[in-house]
Amino acid sequence: MGPLPGSIQKDGYVQLADRRATDDEFTTLLAAVREGDQDAFRLLYERLYAELRRLAHSVRAGYGAETVNTTALVHEAYLKLAPSGALDARDRAHFLRIAARAMRQVLIDAARRRQTRAKHEPDLVAYVAEDSGDISCDVVALDRALVTLERINPRQASVVECRFFAGLSVEETAEALAVSPPTVKRDWRIARAWLAHALGAAGGSGSEPPAGGMPR
């Protein structure tokens, strides 16, 4: 007994069109990133790095703010680069992830510059009185510890980028990394302990962990 004549292949394969999406360069780049295009990743990363760096410094200096809301910067960069403001969820996830990485680099670079300046201008008093120059040392040490964590568990390192550096919420981080919020919470818990330990439980000293320390 054979199939009915002409009944095997259903006509799921003709399609009607009604609305169309527009795409701009930004979404095209994101699409390429999604396909694993390294050049597109680099381009996007560099653009985001430049944009976030500019935003960070302009907010800090321009507004002289006591705090710099890195999450808001990420959102602002998003609006700047994706003026249509309407990426689909997957593109937004890729964006958040790359932006978090770029935000990390912006802050690390700032910390490194501060360290350098502190050496050259010992007379100047830093604004954040309590920690004075220490915080930049801490952050640079943190970055170093993060590089190691990245090799052990890249996703946990990404969680740190999203949660700590970019200030994303648990939900946004979950979206960016395509994992569940409980996974983000657990990753953060492990990564936080790992980094705290690497920085030395007392903090501020940037000391290496015991038992031979981190590989150098």
Place this chain on the structure above:
Amino acid sequence: MRPPAGDPEPVSGGRPGDGSGAAPDAPAPAPVLAGEGDPAAQVAEDDVAFQLAARAHAIFSEVLDEPPERRAEVLDRVCAGDAALRAWVEGLLEAESTEHPLLDTEVPEIAAALLEDPDPAGRMFGPYRIVREIARGGMGVVYLAERADGVFDRRVALKVIRAGPDGDALAARFLRERQILASLQHPNIAQLLDGGQSPDGQPFLAMEYVEGEPITRYCESRGLGIEERLELFVTACRAVDYAHRSLVVHRDLKPAHIVVTPDGVVKLLDFGIAKLLSGEGPSADETQTAPYVFTPRYSSPEQIRNGPITTGTDVYALGVVLFELLTGRTPFADIKDGFEAMRATLETDPPSPSALVPGDRRARVRGDLDAIVLRALAKDPAERYPTAGALAEDIGRWLRFEPVQARPASAAYRLRKFVRRNRAALAGVVALVLVGAASLAAHNARITRERNRAELEAKKAGEVRDFLLSMFKSNLPHRALGDTLRVSDVLESGVQKTDSLADQPELQALLLITIGDVYRVLARFDRARELFERAMAIYEGMDAPPPLDLADALTSMAMLHWDLRQYEEALRYGREAYEVRRRELGDDHPDVLSSLNNVATSSANVGLVDEALRLHEELLRKWRHADNHVEVAVTLNNIGVLHFRQGRYEEAERFFAEALEIRRRLLPATHPDVALSSNNLAAVYRELGRMDEAEPLYRESLESRLQVFGDGHPAVATAHFNLGRLLHVKGELAAAEPHMRAAFEIDRRVYGPEHPEVGVDAYNLAALLADMGDCESALPVLAEAVTAFEASGPDWGNRVARVHMARGDCLGRLGRRGEAVAALRAAVRAVELASPPDSTVLADARTRLDSLLVAGW
């Protein structure tokens, strides 16, 4: 390097093993970090110390799940004899439960500290010596400073700019602008006095020193009533209006820039500063682009969009300040997420202030003041008050109990625009939520998937609810606003509330079409048709229905009939829509071309194949010319289908393969069009006998549709069907069965038992069961096939005959000869009733009947 910890599968995107290489949980590509190579990054994988670190990490992750009292025991076992390892893990456990000064600090504070420059207290800026810092806000750090050269005995507010244009550029711009700014002399505007740069190039501005507090705080701390607040606000508006008449737009109005001195004088700060800092040319042109420094909560849509800045931009910001003076908060203050708040500024209508004013004051704000605020906050600058002065006057009217000019009628206009903007998105999002809810699968991964989907749904449902609430909020009963509100309730409520829009038939019809589209995407076809028909009736009752709305309605009808496989009707509505759009939009508008596509595809399905091919080739030319690759892929696909149906499989393969290649490149991996192209290419391979190439494509298509549509959607049924048939033909009968069954059950639920689609499913499922030797089970399924085809009209008579013949075969095999003869007689009768009867089927039926009768002798 995959994370070692067990993790549920991703909430969205690729799934494990789909081979797309684009799964979102894949590690991010290596970062391109700045120069300084970090030593740790250069360590080889087999480095002993690294191995130790990795083990410590793994053991720590594991031990963390153990209750504290059991940890020592586990460590004894796992770290046996390795003291270094154990010390490390114990250190991690201790760090886990101890606060850390850096890691437990919120990033904004850290970021601010890192980005901070040394304090310039005591330093000289031109002739000014800094006394002390007085504020951080506005567009720079502000210091109290005094002139050191004693030329004037004057204290100034010195604003040191650390971003934006460099010192030279700012100084040059200041020189060009100073005349205009210096001419801004108004008792309520703080005067800009000077500008320059320090010896090391830091730019600064010197302004009249004002001691005061932001207008909002001033009003709150003194508990001022509505009238007193409005009077202060009107003063601010008039000062803004004065500046506008001198062609200066503020661009960054907010409470911090509208201060009130202790003796009650309003002063506007920083007038003209934003433009000085915005990196623009010297002209006083009113339509410059936005500065990059602005305050999101007070920013107009055009600022967020980087559009032209006009006096209307200040009117909008004044609207936000007024909103805050009346309600104590900014319009989108409830949206904590800054990104979403900015999007709301672009897309969402602000709430009425009165809805946020407590108790006794609400009645005073409701109506006129609502209208005034909402007019100032219009998304389109042209719909706002033309000037700050006009805003001040309207408030003056309210204070004098005169009728205000703000027209509440524009609310319907905004709602209408909202619906237009969001129709497509709305249908898609609602579909994702609701389709997923109806699940029946018996998959291995079912539990996990459902949990993930539930999370996705919860998130999407929130978005949908917001969309829909903003559509219908004025009409929704308040009791429905609780947590238990379901999307379908909102949809139905929306349908009901459209009744009250009888005096706005255009809006009413548009809402009906919109909601109908949602139902259509959800495969709730009866409900969709009902709503479309009501919309069409409304248009028919109008002398001149809005043509493009009408074309949308016709298109929706065409697509509904397409979904129902009623191609004659789909063609008829598609043609009408095409004609209307072409008349309104010309030959080459994208909407016109997509209508033409619908005409072409429907034509092919009613036998006008040559016509269809001609139209598609024309479309292909036009889309290629327009460089619209997404549409090129649609057209390639549809041409491929024509070839496929003519049996020109090599031709079809060429078109399908190119379409798939384009879509894989441009669309997300789970996009339904990618699944469709995979399906089609698989069909060609199947026809060409390349079964092993067909199967993975069919599976990919099924997986992707399951993920996007959930497991109750007809597109998923089609995918199950095709994969099941392929497995059947390959002889993998047991593997085929669940797919054929799923296709049958989904379609029966979606289309009802009396639909030819269900007949096809049932027939093929029965054929499979019979081939598996299970004729008992095949018979009731064949009975359903009979029902389905018989109810579908005389066109389907030949199919009915085939089903009866299959029944005869099964009954014969079961030895129920009498019933088999009856079935074959029924087959002959069915062919004779068919229009037109298929002579091959008839001959076949007669032969079988004869041989059965002969064998029986």
